[in-house]
Amino acid sequence: MLKREKEQQNQPEKKKEIHNGEILFVTVVFSLLMVAVIWNIVDFMLHDKEEAINNSFNPRQELLASQNIRGSIYSKDGDVLAKTRILADGTEERYYPYQNLFSHVVGYSTKGKTGIEYSENMKLLTSHASISNKIQNELNAEKNIGDSVITTLDVSLQQVAYDALGVYSGAIVVTEPSTGKILAMVSKPDYDPNEIVLIWEDLVEDKSSTVLLNRATQGLYPPGSTFKIVTALEYYRQNDGDISGYGYSCNGHFSKDGSTIRCYHGQNHGDVGFVRSFAKSCNSSFANIGTSLDIAAFQKTCRELLFGSDLKLQLPYNQSQFRLLASDDTDLIMQTSIGQGKTQITPMHLNMITAAIANKGVCMTPYVVDSLESATGAVVKKNTPSEEATMMTEEEAAFMTELMTEVVLSGTASKLDGLSYTAAGKTGSAEFSADKNDSHAWFTGFAPAQDPKVCVTIIVESAGSGGDYAVPIAKRIFDHYFETNS
Amino acid sequence: MAHVISDLSKYVIVFFMALYTVLCLFGVRGNDEEDRDWIYGVQIACMFMVHFLGFAAICLETGDISYIIFYGFQQILLFATIALYRVIYPEISKLLINNICMLLTISFVILTRISYDKSIKQFFIVTASLIVGLFIPYLVKKLKFLKYLTWVYAAVGLLLLTVVAVLGAVTHGAKLSYSFGGYSFQPSEIVKILFVFFVAGMLKESKSFVQVVITTGIAAMHVLVLVLSTDLGSALIFFVTYLVMLYVATRKIYYLLAGLGAGGLAAYIAYHLFSHIQVRVVAWLDPWSHINDEGYQITQSLFAIGTGGWYGMGLYQGNPTAIPYVEQDFVFSAIAEEFGVIFAICMIVVCLSCFIAIMSIAMRIKEEFYRFIAVGLGMTYITQVFLTVGGGTRFIPLTGVTLPLVSYGGSSVLATIIMFCIVLGLYGVKEQEGIRNAKKRKRATKSAREEERDS
Numbered sequence: 001m002l003k004r005e006k007e008q009q010n011q012p013e014k015k016k017e018i019h020n021g022e023i024l025f026v027t028v029v030f031s032l033l034m035v036a037v038i039w040n041i042v043d044f045m046l047h048d049k050e051e052a053i054n055n056s057f058n059p060r061q062e063l064l065a066s067q068n069i070r071g072s073i074y075s076k077d078g079d080v081l082a083k084t085r086i087l088a089d090g091t092e093e094r095y096y097p098y099q100n101l102f103s104h105v106v107g108y109s110t111k112g113k114t115g116i117e118y119s120e121n122m123k124l125l126t127s128h129a130s131i132s133n134k135i136q137n138e139l140n141a142e143k144n145i146g147d148s149v150i151t152t153l154d155v156s157l158q159q160v161a162y163d164a165l166g167v168y169s170g171a172i173v174v175t176e177p178s179t180g181k182i183l184a185m186v187s188k189p190d191y192d193p194n195e196i197v198l199i200w201e202d203l204v205e206d207k208s209s210t211v212l213l214n215r216a217t218q219g220l221y222p223p224g225s226t227f228k229i230v231t232a233l234e235y236y237r238q239n240d241g242d243i244s245g246y247g248y249s250c251n252g253h254f255s256k257d258g259s260t261i262r263c264y265h266g267q268n269h270g271d272v273g274f275v276r277s278f279a280k281s282c283n284s285s286f287a288n289i290g291t292s293l294d295i296a297a298f299q300k301t302c303r304e305l306l307f308g309s310d311l312k313l314q315l316p317y318n319q320s321q322f323r324l325l326a327s328d329d330t331d332l333i334m335q336t337s338i339g340q341g342k343t344q345i346t347p348m349h350l351n352m353i354t355a356a357i358a359n360k361g362v363c364m365t366p367y368v369v370d371s372l373e374s375a376t377g378a379v380v381k382k383n384t385p386s387e388e389a390t391m392m393t394e395e396e397a398a399f400m401t402e403l404m405t406e407v408v409l410s411g412t413a414s415k416l417d418g419l420s421y422t423a424a425g426k427t428g429s430a431e432f433s434a435d436k437n438d439s440h441a442w443f444t445g446f447a448p449a450q451d452p453k454v455c456v457t458i459i460v461e462s463a464g465s466g467g468d469y470a471v472p473i474a475k476r477i478f479d480h481y482f483e484t485n486s
Numbered sequence: 487m488a489h490v491i492s493d494l495s496k497y498v499i500v501f502f503m504a505l506y507t508v509l510c511l512f513g514v515r516g517n518d519e520e521d522r523d524w525i526y527g528v529q530i531a532c533m534f535m536v537h538f539l540g541f542a543a544i545c546l547e548t549g550d551i552s553y554i555i556f557y558g559f560q561q562i563l564l565f566a567t568i569a570l571y572r573v574i575y576p577e578i579s580k581l582l583i584n585n586i587c588m589l590l591t592i593s594f595v596i597l598t599r600i601s602y603d604k605s606i607k608q609f610f611i612v613t614a615s616l617i618v619g620l621f622i623p624y625l626v627k628k629l630k631f632l633k634y635l636t637w638v639y640a641a642v643g644l645l646l647l648t649v650v651a652v653l654g655a656v657t658h659g660a661k662l663s664y665s666f667g668g669y670s671f672q673p674s675e676i677v678k679i680l681f682v683f684f685v686a687g688m689l690k691e692s693k694s695f696v697q698v699v700i701t702t703g704i705a706a707m708h709v710l711v712l713v714l715s716t717d718l719g720s721a722l723i724f725f726v727t728y729l730v731m732l733y734v735a736t737r738k739i740y741y742l743l744a745g746l747g748a749g750g751l752a753a754y755i756a757y758h759l760f761s762h763i764q765v766r767v768v769a770w771l772d773p774w775s776h777i778n779d780e781g782y783q784i785t786q787s788l789f790a791i792g793t794g795g796w797y798g799m800g801l802y803q804g805n806p807t808a809i810p811y812v813e814q815d816f817v818f819s820a821i822a823e824e825f826g827v828i829f830a831i832c833m834i835v836v837c838l839s840c841f842i843a844i845m846s847i848a849m850r851i852k853e854e855f856y857r858f859i860a861v862g863l864g865m866t867y868i869t870q871v872f873l874t875v876g877g878g879t880r881f882i883p884l885t886g887v888t889l890p891l892v893s894y895g896g897s898s899v900l901a902t903i904i905m906f907c908i909v910l911g912l913y914g915v916k917e918q919e920g921i922r923n924a925k926k927r928k929r930a931t932k933s934a935r936e937e938e939r940d941s
């Protein structure tokens with residue numbers, strides 16, 4: 001009896017069997033879509049948030065500024081580079097004790113923002129002061145103090161570099177190749193950020209003025225002979241590391257397909273091998289080398305060296321450009337090989353390539369912010385060195401170091417020879433106008449050659465040859481560095 | 487001092503929201519409703535804390551005590567809702583009721599913070615909707631003729647949409663609403679429900695090819711009218727809902743694939759035809775280069791989310807009103823800014839748990855008509871959540887739809903509450919079927935246990 005009832009009940013269920021596979025499938029698909037939405041938000045928070053919220057279109061910056069006092073910026077040794085002072089009438093004023101010395105790298109925060117004032121804007125405006133401190137401030141009706149930025153900058157090194165550049169326009173970048181720490185960054189002409197409001201009208205009115213440009217990261221220059229680093233690396237790669245067979249007889253110029261390349265001031269270098277061509281910076285020999293290169297491979301190497309790439313650099317910068325096609329004529333190929341042509345580079349980028357050579361081929365991301373601290377001294381965030389790119393193999397880096405050491409021992413940077421340390425580097429005299437006698441003086445290099453501690457890149461605009469005008473500046477910076485860091 | 491307290495309270499709010507969300511995940515799985523009563527109780531406590539702390543912060547920050555009265559009325563409404571629905575419909579899904587109230591709680595707090603006037607208006611509509619909604623589960627069970635009005639749904643729905651497209655007021659570029667007496671009525675919200683009923687009615691009758699073609703034709707007309715009235719968000723919701731309902735009803739994957747293909751093609755053609763679609767794609771791909779015009783809304787939204795950070799700026803500490811239409815299309819960003827990203831993500835999970843609850847109800851209904859309706863309503867809901875949250879966070883291009891129950895907008899909240907109440911009614915249908923079985927099962931296990939004990 002009972003059994004039959006049960007069967008009767010089950011029968012209609014059997015007829016109308018429920019198929020839930022489809023609903024289950026749809027539910028899972030749309031749940032996964034929502035998970036993707038959440039993942040996208042988390043990804044934004046982890047990676048793109050910082051850059052996004054620092055945008056000047058974000059109205060929340062003013063909001064934070066009304067709640068918190070902008071934090072201070074310090075050198076690596078704790079010297080104040082920028083701070084906010086409260087005046088007697090209660091208004092806030094940004095004060096830069098070193099005036100012109102750090103104008104571009106530290107930047108300014110009124111009339112727009114640049115430099116660290118720009119890149120760390122939101123951090124400076126955010127307060128991580130302790131709860132008790134915040135309560136105290138609220139009871140006293142005072143604003144909270146924003147977090148401080150501790151930079152990697154060295155005041156005395158910056159001063160030496162600044163003084164060494166003198167009255168010239170140009171830029172100097174000093175970094176630590178093993179970490180990417182920026183120790184000094186000079187750009188001239190400069191300005192006093194304390195007076196930015198006063199001089200603003202003049203600067204904006206004068207369209208040709210480039211005072212506000214941070215030449216170190218934004219100035220695009222023809223690399224001149226410093227580009228022979230890249231050409232030499234490319235030749236080394238294309239000949240599988242065997243350069244012993246190379247020889248060239250220099251009589252002061254090199255001609256091919258109706259175009260002629262001349263050595264600096266028409267100098268005659270005689271019989272040169274590969275190492276000597278580099279040390280003496282023989283244009284004729286390098287034009288000759290250039291015409292033997294596979295252009296597609298050359299382009300690839302330049303991409304690996306981050307020409308035309310975005311950098312992870314936090315400061316405002318411009319991309320370096322390498323423009324050479326296999327279809328280009330011999331003249332452009334030869335010009336490009338000696339660093340003229342259409343190539344443009346920033347001193348910061350050249351410094352990164354040099355630092356990669358000093359650091360066994362690995363380029364560390366240059367950074368200027370070491371850590372963030374709350375107003376009460378607690379560390380909010382500590383930046384650690386990170387790799388930007390592996391630019392070349394360790395073997396290639398060792399070979400380039402050898403070449404660059406020879407430049408100091410017997411080549412164009414001999415003013416650095418015979419010192420307590422062995423430097424390695426490359427000079428350049430970049431022509432930038434039709435007048436062949438007018439050139440930018442370049443030097444990029446590091447020391448000590450065998451155990452690099454510091455990497456320096458210098459450009460002195462319209463000065464003359466790199467060996468005469470940039471190398472002595474490098475010497476003063478190296479000397480100071482090793483005096484204070486021995 | 488007030489500032490510090492509200493600054494600290496934001497962490498506590500995040501904690502209670504996270505706790506609520508975790509309990510949601512427990513609530514979704516498993517079958518034994520009674521064992522989970524304590525979970526729902528704790529959820530209600532969490533809800534109360536979020537509401538209380540939110541309004542405490544509002545009072546402290548504004549220094550205006552009169553908000554307490556408003557808070558009191560909201561509190562009464564929320565508890566009355568939970569109590570009445572539970573008493574009148576003891577078999578109802580307690581998780582869904584909790585989720586509806588939690589989302590309304592968040593809505594009350596954030597709308598009060600953004601605009602007091604609008605939040606009061608919203609409060610009245612929510613109250614009216616919940617009262618209307620109270621009858622719906624009963625009606626769904628009793629009104630059997632609802633199954634046979636198939637063509638009425640299509641006719642009324644299409645008429646409403648067409649009239650709006652032709653005559654309707656122009657609100658932000660899209661012709662979306664009728665307005666009278668300070669309230670604007672957006673028919674596409676209500677038509678969504680009619681549309682689901684229409685499709686369910688058609689497909690329960692027959693799944694023959696001819697029937698599918700006819701249904702598809704009518705569905706396409708809905709979508710077309712919406713595209714022509716530039717209401718892309720609704721058009722997408724109708725499209726996705728139809729495809730899924732068709733797939734579930736026919737159980738043929740090639741309908742789904744063909745539909746996706748046709749939809750892709752239509753989207754491609756529409757993209758080249760309509761400049762307002764191109765604008766949205768441009769703003770999605772590269773908002774930063776168009777920050778002053780096309781990309782303005784989305785970049786402002788990203789600023790809000792990013793600046794808010796994981797724990798939020800705290801109520802009144804952010805700047806959500808900088809985002810155009812923040813209380814409607816970008817309420818998610820406002821919540822992320824002031825309550826924090828963790829809280830906002832928890833809210834998405836709550837929405838997702840609503841969807842899963844609706845779909846699991848659908849899975850347990852045997853009668854096709856009700857089953858398809860549950861699937862259809864579940865799909866309109868999750869598609870809308872996906873479009874608005876995905877759009878505001880630059881996962882997909884902006885389509886300008888509201889976040890159900892949370893955004894400001896009378897028609898939206900009315901339609902959503904009706905929709906949820908229909909689902910609750912369906913849950914009742916399912917429970918009636920289920921309870922009989924469960925009781926039997928219980929009796930069986932009981933007697934088995936007794937036998938064991940005896941032996």
